[in-house]
Every structure is written in structure tokens, then in C-alpha cells.
Amino acid sequence: MRRPQRRALAKQSRAKDGDEIRLLEAWIDAGKPLPGTKPPPPSEESSAANARARARDVVAKAAAGDYSDYGASTRFDELPLSKKTKDALRKAGYKEMSEIQRAALPHALCGHDVLGAAKTGSGKTLAFVIPVIEKLYREKWSQEDGVGCIILSPTNDLAGQIWEVVRKVGKHHNFSGGAIVKRTGIEQEKERINSLNILVCTPGRLVQHFDETPNFDCSNLQILVLDEADQILDKNFKSQVDIILSQIPKARQTLLFSATQTKSVKDLARVSLKNPEYISVHEQASTATPDNLEQCAMIVPLEQKLNMLWSFIKRHLKSKILVFLSSVKQVKFVYEIFKKLRPGIPLKCMHGRMKYEVQQAIVAEFSESTSVLFSTDIFSRGLDIGNVDWVVQVDCPESVALYIHRVGRTARYNKKGKSLIFLCPEEERMLEKLKATESKIPINVRKPKVEQLEQISQNVAAVLVKFPNLQQLGKRAFVTYLKSVYLQGDKEVFDLSRFSAESFAAYASSLGLPVTPKIRFVSHKKNVSKKDMKDIDVKQMKHKAEVIEINPQVNRYMLADDGPDDDILYPKKPNTDANIYDGLDDILSPKVPGTDTHMEPEKIDE
Numbered sequence: 096m097r098r099p100q101r102r103a104l105a106k107q108s109r110a111k112d113g114d115e116i117r118l119l120e121a122w123i124d125a126g127k128p129l130p131g132t133k134p135p136p137p138s139e140e141s142s143a144a145n146a147r148a149r150a151r152d153v154v155a156k157a158a159a160g161d162y163s164d165y166g167a168s169t170r171f172d173e174l175p176l177s178k179k180t181k182d183a184l185r186k187a188g189y190k191e192m193s194e195i196q197r198a199a200l201p202h203a204l205c206g207h208d209v210l211g212a213a214k215t216g217s218g219k220t221l222a223f224v225i226p227v228i229e230k231l232y233r234e235k236w237s238q239e240d241g242v243g244c245i246i247l248s249p250t251n252d253l254a255g256q257i258w259e260v261v262r263k264v265g266k267h268h269n270f271s272g273g274a275i276v277k278r279t280g281i282e283q284e285k286e287r288i289n290s291l292n293i294l295v296c297t298p299g300r301l302v303q304h305f306d307e308t309p310n311f312d313c314s315n316l317q318i319l320v321l322d323e324a325d326q327i328l329d330k331n332f333k334s335q336v337d338i339i340l341s342q343i344p345k346a347r348q349t350l351l352f353s354a355t356q357t358k359s360v361k362d363l364a365r366v367s368l369k370n371p372e373y374i375s376v377h378e379q380a381s382t383a384t385p386d387n388l389e390q391c392a393m394i395v396p397l398e399q400k401l402n403m404l405w406s407f408i409k410r411h412l413k414s415k416i417l418v419f420l421s422s423v424k425q426v427k428f429v430y431e432i433f434k435k436l437r438p439g440i441p442l443k444c445m446h447g448r449m450k451y452e453v454q455q456a457i458v459a460e461f462s463e464s465t466s467v468l469f470s471t472d473i474f475s476r477g478l479d480i481g482n483v484d485w486v487v488q489v490d491c492p493e494s495v496a497l498y499i500h501r502v503g504r505t506a507r508y509n510k511k512g513k514s515l516i517f518l519c520p521e522e523e524r525m526l527e528k529l530k531a532t533e534s535k536i537p538i539n540v541r542k543p544k545v546e547q548l549e550q551i552s553q554n555v556a557a558v559l560v561k562f563p564n565l566q567q568l569g570k571r572a573f574v575t576y577l578k579s580v581y582l583q584g585d586k587e588v589f590d591l592s593r594f595s596a597e598s599f600a601a602y603a604s605s606l607g608l609p610v611t612p613k614i615r616f617v618s619h620k621k622n623v624s625k626k627d628m629k630d631i632d633v634k635q636m637k638h639k640a641e642v643i644e645i646n647p648q649v650n651r652y653m654l655a656d657d658g659p660d661d662d663i664l665y666p667k668k669p670n671t672d673a674n675i676y677d678g679l680d681d682i683l684s685p686k687v688p689g690t691d692t693h694m695e696p697e698k699i700d701e
């Protein structure tokens with residue numbers, strides 16, 4: 096007897112939806128902002144009761160055919176959104192819109208393409224998630240309609256986080272979807288992917304489906320979203336993004352968001368935006384980083400970095416600290432050594448070679464506890480962890496943009512935060528870049544307090560004697576650090592030839608290593624160029640490597656010592672942890688009904 100009742104309720108709900116959709120469409124059309132317009136500054140703060148009454152009034156007027164210009168709204172409940180979305184937003188505690196949401200939502204809701212830029216932690220995710228949900232709702236999208244929206248993110252972790260926001264905002268709707276983030280279950284996923292309405296994934300994983308999943312069909316796609324758009328459109332993702340763009344319809348809405356937006360016309364031409372709205376809410380701001388962020392830099396010689404980091408942690412035992420290092424080996428080594436030395440605060444580490452589930456567990460633990468998390472750049476963009484007190488950059492970021500994303504893991508959405516960057520004297524050019532007027536980064540340079548610096552290299556050396564496997568790891572950390580400097584494109588900042596042989600020896604000693612690992616620079620007889628190097632079988636070359644010298648002047652490629660293949664130097668590619676694009680680790684998590692990452696189909700409005 097329950098079934099007919101459920102069916103009747105579903106029918107009733109659909110009829111109700113139909114009425115609401117008609118109202119929303121009329122409202123969106125009648126009150127839509129003109130192209131190129133920005134919202135007026137919000138009027139004087141009114142009381143919460145007034146705001147609620149104003150919102151009720153706006154909705155009642157719309158129902159009576161008197162449509163407001165929602166482009167001036169300050170609250171979510173004043174926008175032409177479905178009741179299901181408004182209820183979910185209210186329950187999640189979202190009432191007032193942030194600047195980027197005020198500016199972008201009215202345009203995105205009425206179907207414009209949007210290119211949105213706003214500082215880190217300013218609420219860009221809701222600015223694209225809400226229009227996605229609303230568009231599919233107004234199109235009466237159902238499972239049978241297949242993939243209606245693709246949201247591309249540069250990493251699995253960020254895809255998972257975006258999916259959680261989609262789930263939260265869409266919880267009263269009937270769409271299916273998921274973050275495509277786990278390798279296991281690909282076969283199961285292939286069977287289901289065509290019935291998912293919203294896919295959140297990295298470009299690499301999506302391409303894998305275009306290649307491997309028979310009948311994978313995106314011909315009905317309504318919206319494409321690129322989060323961290325500047326990164327998705329850069330050269331590392333180019334071939335994957337080109338494949339995706341060739342497989343999806345041109346008649347679609349496209350939303351691009353990032354804290355450091357691409358301005359390259361060539362990049363934008365690739366995504367074929369139609370009369371896009373360029374929304375850059377903080378363009379006139381005096382800083383490119385959050386206002387509540389206090390930033391400082393210290394010039395620290397390479398061999399003092401570990402001492403400095405240790406001393407910093409010891410002086411901030413009650414803080415939540417996120418530490419960026421340049422490679423997986425660095426992260427593992429510093430984590431293992433500090434764990435043995437016990438600074439008096441819980442330590443964690445995260446990098447792209449970990450299983451997605453492990454990463455998720457670490458992120459969850461880190462969100463909830465006072466601790467130190469050592470991480471590669473897998474964590475630098477988009478991830479939203481509450482209450483990070485400090486971001487410490489032990490190794491120099493590859494660009495000013497990456498610096499902005501890394502420090503943006505703290506001081507999120509009106510919260511306060513602090514950041515510290517260690518720069519070697521050889522990398523001072525980066526300091527000039529950060530301090531340049533156009534970078535708009537208010538950074539103070541502080542002198543390290545020598546009296547507060549604890550020298551730990553002897554303790555580290557003692558740990559290495561006790562745990563020989565750590566000695567091997569230390570050696571790898573040394574090699575990969577040099578390798579990462581060598582691989583960086585910006586040679587004004589990253590130039591191994593500026594470091595002396597003595598500083599390498601001192602650095603090795605600071606890592607507790609009894610001797611400086613031998614780094615082999617292969618000077619190829621034929622003077623191989625970087626371009627030609629791509630065609631060389633690096634493994635084969637390794638066996639007959641002509642080891643010459645540590646001489647950064649020669650036109651050379653560096654081969655690591657006799658370690659495993661991942662220490663061989665070869666041109667930078669996507670899908671390596673150093674580059675944070677975890678394409679190879681992209682794994683799909685199938686959205687099986689009943690699992691908690693599935694938007695339940697056919698759920699009736701509560």
C-alpha cells in the first residue's frame with residue numbers, strides 16, 4: 096500500500112516543481128542583470144528580522160508577477176532559487192552572500208558564461224555549485240538524461256571536496272552524481288557513469304572514461320565548470336582538456352573560477368566562451384591575498400632550513416600548521432625524522448602517492464586537531480580546511496600564483512591566519528617578485544632570531560644511525576630537492592649554479608647524512624637538448640650513464656645516483672606528485688545508491 100502513496104507524492108511533488116520552475120524562469124528572465132553589470136554596494140546593514148522579511152517579500156512579489164532585480168541581492172534567499180536549494184543553503188548556515196557570490200550568481204543563474212576571480216577562501220565553490228544545481232533542476236534533469244554537468248578540478252582531493260559541497264546544496268534534489276576519485280571499481284563505474292548527472296573529476300580521469308568506457312556519452316551536457324581554471328588551462332593539462340572539449344557540446348554554459356585567473360586570450364579561446372562575464376571582485380583591492388592574512392618571509396640558508404622548521408614548530412605547539420615541501424621524499428623524510436625527535440605536537444604527512452582514502456582520513460584528522468601536516472603541493476590549491484593557523488613554505492613555490500594558493504589555505508572566509516616562507520639567499524629573486532607592486536602581496540621580511548634556533552643536525556644524524564632505512568630516505572630527500580630546483584622553469588629564481596658545493600655539503604650534513612650524496616650530471620656527448628631528451632630511453636641511459644661532474648654550467652641532464660627510477664631526471668610531466676596533478680592516481684568512486692556519496696535518486700522534497 097505504500098507504493099501508490101509514494102508515487103502519488105512524487106507526482107504531487109513534480110507538479111509543484113513544475114509551478115516553481117515556471118515562476119523561477121519568469122523571474123530569472125524578467126529581473127536578470129544586464130551584461131557587464133556589477134551588483135551595487137550592499138545598503139546599510141539591516142537587522143536579521145528585516146532581512147528575512149525582505150526575502151519573503153521578494154519571493155511573494157515574484158509569485159504575484161512583480162519580479163525584483165535579483166542582481167542587487169545580498170542574501171541567498173533573495174535570489175530566484177528553488178525552495179530545495181534555499182532550504183539546503185539555510186540548513187548549512189549560508190545566508191549572506193560573499194562578494195564573488197553576489198557578483199557571479201545573478202549572471203550564472205541566467206545562463207551567462209562566467210570567468211570569475213576572487214581571493215582564496217572567498218566562497219567561489221558555491222558561486223558555481225548553485226547555478227549547476229539550479230540549471231539541472233529547471234531543466235527537470237533526471238537520471239535518464241545522463242551527464243548534465245562536469246566540474247573539472249586539478250586534484251582528486253579537491254574534486255572530493257567540491258562533491259561534498261554539491262551534495263550539501265543538492266541534498267533535497269533528485270540528481271545523481273559523484274566525485275570520480277578512486278581507481279578501484281572502474282568496471283562498476285563504467286556501468287554507471289552514464290546515469291550520473293553531475294561528475295566532479297580531474298581531466299585525466301575523464302579522458303580515461305572517454306577512452307575506455309563504451310558509450311560514455313556527454314552529448315547532453317548543459318554546464319562545464321573549471322575550478323582552478325588557470326591551472327586546468329595550463330600546458331600540463333592541455334592535451335587532456337583538448338580531448339574533453341572535443342567530446343562535449345559547444346552549446347553549453349561554461350563557468351571558470353580561480354583565485355589567480357588566466358588572462359590568456361588563447362587559453363580562453365579554447366573553451367569557446369560566449370560573451371563571458373569577466374568578474375574579478377578583488378581586482379581593485381590593494382592585496383591579492385586575504386585581508387586577514389599576516390605574511391612574512393625569512394632568508395634562511397639551505398643548511399639551516401631543517402633547524403628553522405624544527406625551532407618554529409617547537410615554538411608553536413598549540414597551532415595548526417601546514418608545511419609545504421617540494422617533493423614526496425622531502426615530506427616523508429622530514430615527517431619521519433621529526434616523528435622520531437618528538438617535538439610535542441602530533442605530526443601528519445600527505446602526498447600524492449598515498450591512497451585517496453588515506454589522504455581523506457588525514458585531511459579529516461587535520462581539520463579536527465591541532466597538529467602539523469607536512470605536504471607536497473597536492474594540498475596547495477582549493478582545499479578548505481578550517482582554522483589552519485600557519486602556512487609554512489619551507490621550499491620556494493614555483494611561482495607567485497602558487498605562493499598565493501599555498502598561503503590561501505589559511506585566513507579563509509573572514510578567519511585570521513599567518514604565513515611564513517623560508518627563502519634561500521640564492522632564491523632572493525622570489526622575494527623581489529613577491530614584493531613587486533603588481534603582485535600585491537603585503538609581506539614582511541624578518542631576520543631569523545639566531546638565539547632561538549635549535550641545532551638538530553646531530554640529533555638527526557643519531558636517528559639515521561639508529562634507523563638505516565631513514566638514511567636512504569635522507570639521501571633521496573637530498574637528491575629530489577636538488578632535482579626539484581633544477582626542474583623549475585623560472586631560472587631567475589631557481590638556479591642550481593648559484594649554490595656552492597659547500598652549501599650542498601652543509602645541506603647534506605643538516606639532513607644527518609654522513610657524506611654528501613653523489614649527484615650525477617650527465618653531460619651528453621652529443622650535447623642533447625631538453626627537447627631531444629624526451630626521445631631518449633632514460634632507463635637505458637641510466638645503465639651506461641656517463642657520470643661527469645657537478646657542474647651546472649654544462650648543457651646537461653642530471654641523473655640521480657643508483658636509486659630507483661623515480662629519481663631519474665626527465666622533463667617535467669603532469670601526473671607526478673611534484674606537479675600535484677594526480678592524474679595517474681585518479682580513481683573513480685562509483686556512486687552506488689545507498690552509499691553516502693550518492694545523491695539519492697527520486698528523493699521527495701522534505
Ligand SMILES: Nc1ncnc2c1ncn2[C@@H]1O[C@H](COP(=O)(O)OP(=O)(O)OP(=O)(O)O)[C@@H](O)[C@H]1O
Nearest residue numbers: 191192193215216217218219220221354477479508
Ligand atoms: N556565503 C557564505 N557564508 C558563509 N560561509 C561561506 C559562504 N561562502 C563560502 N563560505 C565558506 O567559506 C569557505 C571558503 O569557501 P571556498 O572553499 O568556496 O573558497 P574558494 O574561494 O573556492 O577558495 P580557494 O581559492 O582557496 O579555492 C568554505 O568553508 C565555505 O563553506
